[in-house]
Amino acid sequence: xxxxxxxxxxxxxxxxxxxxxxxxxxxxxxxxxxxxxxxxxxxxxxxxxxxxxxxxxxxxxxxxxxxxxxxxxxxxxxxxxxxxxxxxxxxxxxxxxxxxxxxxxxxxxxxxxxxxxxxxxxxxxxxxxxxxxxxxxxxxxxxxxxxxxxxxxxxxxxxxxxxxxxxxxxxxxxxxxxxx
Numbered sequence: 001x002x003x004x005x006x007x008x009x010x011x012x013x014x015x016x017x018x019x020x021x022x023x024x025x026x027x028x029x030x031x032x033x034x035x036x037x038x039x040x041x042x043x044x045x046x047x048x049x050x051x052x053x054x055x056x057x058x059x060x061x062x063x064x065x066x067x068x069x070x071x072x073x074x075x076x077x078x079x080x081x082x083x084x085x086x087x088x089x090x091x092x093x094x095x096x097x098x099x100x101x102x103x104x105x106x107x108x109x110x111x112x113x114x115x116x117x118x119x120x121x122x123x124x125x126x127x128x129x130x131x132x133x134x135x136x137x138x139x140x141x142x143x144x145x146x147x148x149x150x151x152x153x154x155x156x157x158x159x160x161x162x163x164x165x166x167x168x169x170x171x172x173x174x175x176x177x178x179x180x
Contacts, residue, residue, distance in 0.1 A: 001141035002112070006050045010070035010126075010136055011043065011099040047106045059111040063120035063143035068100060070136055071129040078128065087127035096124040103136075112140060 025031045072090055074083055082088060104116050113119070120143050 001139065002054060002056060004051065004054050004136075004138045006047075006136040006138065008046065008050055008135055010072055010134070011094060011103060044102050044106055047103060048110060051106065051110055051112070055110050055112060059114045060118065060140070060142050061114045062118070064113055064118045065121045065139075065141050065143055066104070066119045067121075067123040067139040068103075068136065069125045069127065070096075070099065071127050071133050073131055073134050074128045083130070087129040087133070090126035090128050096126055099126075100124050107140070 022030050022032055070090070071087065074088070078088070100122075104113075104119070107113055108116050
């Protein structure tokens with residue numbers, strides 16, 4: 001089981017922002033060539049650099065459990081009362097699934113996973129939070145893998161009703177009524 005906190009801005013660009021140009025092929029036919037926007041490519045390169053130190057010795061080849069929490073900075077107009085409640089759900093773009101496509105591709109490129117088709121459980125949450133909490137909280141492991149901290153299997157944790165394996169700062173998460 002790998003648990004990582006990346007202190008970086010969560011995804012703002014999606015891999016859907018691909019661009020295309022038409023070029024003439026060897027046989028004279030026109031063919032489309034797809035490429036990523038410069039901002040998207042830079043974001044992906046930043047993630048590669050950040051996750052590389054955590055790369056496992058061997059990529060996960062079994063069914064994969066993937067849980068990710070994205071914490072974005074509070075919006076400028078977020079009231080002090082709302083900020084005191086802790087993390088607030090983010091209900092604006094990017095969509096959870098679109099935001100993670102590029103990140104999952106980076107994890108495959110960096111050999112955390114053999115292939116993204118192996119992901120059997122995929123949980124993504126988005127929140128607004130204080131600047132100190134902004135980042136990407138990632139937990140990834142093999143289905144049936146044993147948590148080194150507790151000695152329990154991923155299935156046992158899931159069946160016990162614990163859906164979050166990412167350590168959150170005190171006062172974080174939905175429904176928190178933190179002290180003012």
